[in-house]
Amino acid sequence: MGWKGDLTARFQARCLLAAPLAPETTFKIGGAAESLVFPVSDEEWTWLRSFVRRQGLPLTILGLGSNVIISDSGLAGVVASTRRMKGLDSDGSRLSAQSGTALDAVVAKAVDLGLSGFEKLSGIPGSVGGALQINAGAFETATYDRLLSFTALDEQAQIVRRSKNEVRPGYRKVDGIDGLIFLRAQWELAAGDPGLLRDIRTATLAARAAKQPLEYPSAGSVFKRPPGDYASRLIDACGLKGLSVGRAQVSVKHAGFIVNLGGATAQDVMRLIAQVRGAVRKKTGVALELEQIPLGIFQENMP
Numbered sequence: 443m444g445w446k447g448d449l450t451a452r453f454q455a456r457c458l459l460a461a462p463l464a465p466e467t468t469f470k471i472g473g474a475a476e477s478l479v480f481p482v483s484d485e486e487w488t489w490l491r492s493f494v495r496r497q498g499l500p501l502t503i504l505g506l507g508s509n510v511i512i513s514d515s516g517l518a519g520v521v522a523s524t525r526r527m528k529g530l531d532s533d534g535s536r537l538s539a540q541s542g543t544a545l546d547a548v549v550a551k552a553v554d555l556g557l558s559g560f561e562k563l564s565g566i567p568g569s570v571g572g573a574l575q576i577n578a579g580a581f582e583t584a585t586y587d588r589l590l591s592f593t594a595l596d597e598q599a600q601i602v603r604r605s606k607n608e609v610r611p612g613y614r615k616v617d618g619i620d621g622l623i624f625l626r627a628q629w630e631l632a633a634g635d636p637g638l639l640r641d642i643r644t645a646t647l648a649a650r651a652a653k654q655p656l657e658y659p660s661a662g663s664v665f666k667r668p669p670g671d672y673a674s675r676l677i678d679a680c681g682l683k684g685l686s687v688g689r690a691q692v693s694v695k696h697a698g699f700i701v702n703l704g705g706a707t708a709q710d711v712m713r714l715i716a717q718v719r720g721a722v723r724k725k726t727g728v729a730l731e732l733e734q735i736p737l738g739i740f741q742e743n744m745p
């Protein structure tokens with residue numbers, strides 16, 4: 443039966459072969475996974491990590507797929523989704539959540555409990571694990587600001603717990619987390635005024651809806667903010683709003699986003715990214731750095 447048989451035997455209905463990945467992403471783009479599994483427990487993650495190591499298979503972790511560009515040719519080996527790793531608990535001013543929990547559900551819970559520190563993260567459509575991976579943030583607030591610790595699986599399939607001061611979170615990156623699969627995290631928030639927190643959450647969600655092209659599938663900001671500037675300002679100043687390749691377009695509403703007008707391919711997106719980077723570099727001298735994460739094999743060499 444080979445490795446696919448073993449994987450199916452272990453995960454049963456939670457193992458899909460030749461599984462389309464586009465529905466697993468907010469961009470609605472990407473080919474199929476050779477195999478896609480949905481572990482539900484630490485024990486299943488530990489088993490999976492040992493298994494792929496023994497078999498020499500590539501393993502790709504997916505959260506809610508809101509920061510990735512998955513190649514049209516799909517992903518070989520095993521793709522493991524955290525979608526079924528959901529859970530959210532509170533204890534006084536502490537909140538803990540499993541990696542597949544929507545970050546926005548953690549924010550909503552904090553606001554409901556009158557705990558402050560998360561409200562400006564309202565509306566980020568990723569999971570806790572994806573947010574820990576890149577230190578997702580908005581409006582001067584980021585995932586690691588209030589973090590106490592996280593639990594993860596290391597490359598040897600050992601469960602490790604790290605406190606915040608054992609890693610180095612930065613702007614949309616974290617040093618010291620290579621090879622970890624996040625399982626859960628714990629934060630310490632501060633007491634706040636529930637009414638005020640609710641107002642901030644409402645205003646934050648409204649600001650996002652006003653500025654961002656939420657009516658189209660996308661993966662959020664394409665590029666990181668260059669020092670002292672905004673990628674969207676530079677792209678707009680270069681007259682690139684509305685530029686398209688195939689069905690992928692630089693959003694006319696927010697130049698920092700590329701949207702899928704319906705039927706865009708990953709190759710369309712990558713070509714468009716290359717054009718935008720080239721034009722911005724030529725006109726302004728700024729080399730934009732990708733925030734979104736390409737997964738799989740692409741025809742062109744990408745930044």
Ligand SMILES: Cc1cc2nc3c(=O)[nH]c(=O)nc-3n(C[C@H](O)[C@H](O)[C@H](O)COP(=O)(O)OP(=O)(O)OC[C@H]3O[C@@H](n4cnc5c(N)ncnc54)[C@H](O)[C@@H]3O)c2cc1C
Binds near residue numbers: 502509568624735
């Ligand atoms: C409309 C829109 C608005 C957005 N706004 C913001 C914003 O304001 N600020 C911001 O920072 N981002 C924003 N994003 C991007 C995205 O939501 C965040 O980067 C989010 O943290 C990604 O989480 P995810 O679960 O979707 O990760 P995925 O896209 O599934 O994965 C991203 C990366 O994290 C890794 N990963 C995921 N889970 C785990 C895990 N458990 N362990 C180890 N690695 C893991 C994946 O392998 C991949 O490399 C936006 C996206 C959209 C579509």
